[in-house]
Amino acid sequence: xxxxxxxxxxxxxxxxxxxxxxxxxxxxxxxxxxxxxxxxxxxxxxxxxxxxxxxxxxxxxxxxxxxxxxxxxxxxxxxxxxxxxxxxxxxxxxxxxxxxxxxxxxxxxxxxxxxxxxxxxxxxxxxxxxxxxxxxxxxxxxxxxxxxxxxxxxxxxxxxxxxxxxxxxxxxxxxxxxxxxxxxxxxxxxxxxxxxxxxxxxxxxxxxxxxxxxxxxxxxxxxxxxxxxxxxxxxxxxxxxxxxxxxxxxxxxxxxxxxxxxxxxxxxxxxxxxxxxxxxxxxxxxxxxxxxxxxxxxxxxxxxxxxxxxxxxxxxxxxxxxxxxxxxxxxxxxxxxxxxxxxxxxxxxxxxxxxxxxxxxxxxxxxxxxxxxxxxxxxxxxxxxxxxxxxxxxxxxxxxxxxxxxxxxxxxxxxxxxxxxxxxxxxxxxxxxxxxxxxxxxxxxxxxxxxxxxxxxxxxxxxxxxxxxxxxxxxxxxxxxxxxxxxxxxxxxxxxxxxxxxxxxxxxxx
Numbered sequence: 235x236x237x238x239x240x241x242x243x244x245x246x247x248x249x250x251x252x253x254x255x256x257x258x259x260x261x262x263x264x265x266x267x268x269x270x271x272x273x274x275x276x277x278x279x280x281x282x283x284x285x286x287x288x289x290x291x292x293x294x295x296x297x298x299x300x301x302x303x304x305x306x307x308x309x310x311x312x313x314x315x316x317x318x319x320x321x322x323x324x325x326x327x328x329x330x331x332x333x334x335x336x337x338x339x340x341x342x343x344x345x346x347x348x349x350x351x352x353x354x355x356x357x358x359x360x361x362x363x364x365x366x367x368x369x370x371x372x373x374x375x376x377x378x379x380x381x382x383x384x385x386x387x388x389x390x391x392x393x394x395x396x397x398x399x400x401x402x403x404x405x406x407x408x409x410x411x412x413x414x415x416x417x418x419x420x421x422x423x424x425x426x427x428x429x430x431x432x433x434x435x436x437x438x439x440x441x442x443x444x445x446x447x448x449x450x451x452x453x454x455x456x457x458x459x460x461x462x463x464x465x466x467x468x469x470x471x472x473x474x475x476x477x478x479x480x481x482x483x484x485x486x487x488x489x490x491x492x493x494x495x496x497x498x499x500x501x502x503x504x505x506x507x508x509x510x511x512x513x514x515x516x517x518x519x520x521x522x523x524x525x526x527x528x529x530x531x532x533x534x535x536x537x538x539x540x541x542x543x544x545x546x547x548x549x550x551x552x553x554x555x556x557x558x559x560x561x562x563x564x565x566x567x568x569x570x571x572x573x574x575x576x577x578x579x580x581x582x583x584x585x586x587x588x589x590x591x592x593x594x595x596x597x598x599x600x601x602x603x604x605x606x607x608x609x610x611x612x613x614x615x616x617x618x619x620x621x622x623x624x625x626x627x628x629x630x631x632x633x634x635x636x637x638x639x640x641x642x643x644x645x646x647x648x649x650x651x652x653x654x655x656x657x658x659x660x661x662x663x664x665x666x667x668x669x670x671x672x673x674x675x676x677x678x679x680x681x682x683x684x685x686x687x688x689x690x691x692x693x694x695x696x697x698x699x700x701x702x703x704x705x706x707x708x709x710x711x712x713x714x715x716x717x718x719x720x721x722x723x724x725x726x727x728x729x730x731x732x733x734x735x736x737x738x739x740x741x742x743x744x
Contacts, residue, residue, distance in 0.1 A: 338374055380446070386418055390405040411721040411725070415461075422717070423714050430680065430713075433680040436452045437452050439455065440452050459699070460692075460695055466699065468729075469724070470517055470698050473517050473736060476513070476733075477510075480515075482512050482540075482662055482663060483510065484510040484542070484664075484670045485509050485510070486508055486542065486670035486671060486674055488677055488678060490503070490693060491685065492690055492693050493689060494689065502522070504520060504687070504693055505524050506674075506693070507519045507528055508674055510673060513738045515736065516673055516700075518696075520690070520694045520696070524547060526550050528547070529551055536555065536557055537556035539660070540557045540559060541664065542560075543562050543667065560656045560657060560664075562654075562668075563588060563591065564665075564666035564671075565646075569642060570640070570643045573639035575639075576638060577634070583626065588623070591620070592665065594612070594619075617655070623647070624651060628648075673704045676703070677700060705736070705737035720740070
């Protein structure tokens with residue numbers, strides 16, 4: 235029975251055990267710790283100084299170690315031979331006809347400025363008769379006029395009986411998003427879109443508005459955003475119900491700093507969870523912790539496909555429900571990409587295999603395959619590649635240290651294997667969960683600008699508005715146009731027809 239070996243900085247030669255087996259185990263333990271630390275150091279250095287792209291450099295697409303020298307010599311030869319070709323190509327491109335700049339959109343208003351030649355140039359120099367107009371040349375330039383504020387003045391006329399001096403009648407003011415407030419729906423839509431779609435902090439927006447001669451402070455705008463979130467909350471609650479009817483749900487989460495005086499420190503790390511259905515409805519949900527209670531509470535008794543990363547918080551939900559787990563091949567591939575520095579040959583081999591899988595998906599997407607065609611190509615072409623990947627994972631598993639970056643990548647893929655290959659069973663499933671990461675990106679960019687949510691209530695309201703902004707973006711809708719219309723209608727719209735106001739069903743007013 236092997237005993238646990240503890241190695242500390244105070245270990246010296248006198249304290250070392252005498253038997254060879256124990257010393258060997260200590261060396262292996264140290265090597266694992268060194269590989270683990272080296273992997274963490276490489277990852278942190280890359281986050282600070284390296285590139286974020288996960289595309290595989292052609293120089294790293296190597297399957298066998300003996301190709302290093304051969305590729306290096308061939309590359310030098312190709313560089314020498316192609317240098318002259320590049321110079322020739324650049325000269326030919328300079329002389330060739332280019333497509334020119336893109337035309338300016340036809341829907342933009344045009345300000346026509348007519349330019350006549352000088353009067354002395356309108357007569358012929360030879361016979362001195364007047365010249366006739368024979369045509370015109372049009373030059374267009376794109377100009378910008380700063381966004382403007384204007385005031386809507388509602389004049390409500392009063393009527394009364396002159397004889398009775400009673401029975402006063404007055405024109406009814408239409409329902410407004412903020413009752414007795416000065417903000418119109420267009421201004422509210424602009425503030426919401428600027429913060430949650432364009433990631434602009436309210437204090438920066440305050441300065442921009444002040445340049446137009448209008449003074450609106452941050453606290454006032456915060457109150458307006460809160461009032462709008464309360465108005466729009468029923469739409470997000472309905473989207474929650476709609477998402478649970480979807481056969482497939484994508485989900486992921488990201489952290490967001492939240493201020494709370496009752497907690498230790500100025501801020502604590504809360505979480506925003508994104509849930510996306512097959513109709514591009516998105517719901518964000520805020521939780522103060524990353525516990526499994528978040529996804530369990532959202533999904534309830536959902537029994538469809540759930541595509542997520544390998545976070546252990548989902549395990550209890552999958553164990554207790556009829557839902558089927560779908561893995562993310564982008565996560566699996568990314569772990570091998572992180573191991574390229576320490577194990578370039580092995581990591582590059584796996585990345586090449588995953589690259590072949592993504593090429594199949596790209597081809598199917600560009601060709602517009604039907605569900606039947608997509609499922610067939612996945613079964614015929616993708617499954618054999620996945621079998622190659624699994625065989626390689628088993629082959630290298632015992633050849634690498636478990637705590638090294640490549641060891642962790644192999645362990646992750648083997649533990650998630652059934653979920654990773656599940657996308658080949660149903661054409662409605664995706665090879666990865668990148669749609670969730672794209673949706674979360676606006677939260678990540680936003681928190682870099684506004685730094686934190688002012689309170690848990692503020693984080694919950696942000697989740698409501700983020701849900702609608704993300705849904706608009708996935709459905710190709712202008713968020714400003716959506717909020718400008720919906721804020722005018724939501725308070726009086728029939729509850730039975732609430733689905734008409736969801737971004738996936740919304741139609742711009744004519």
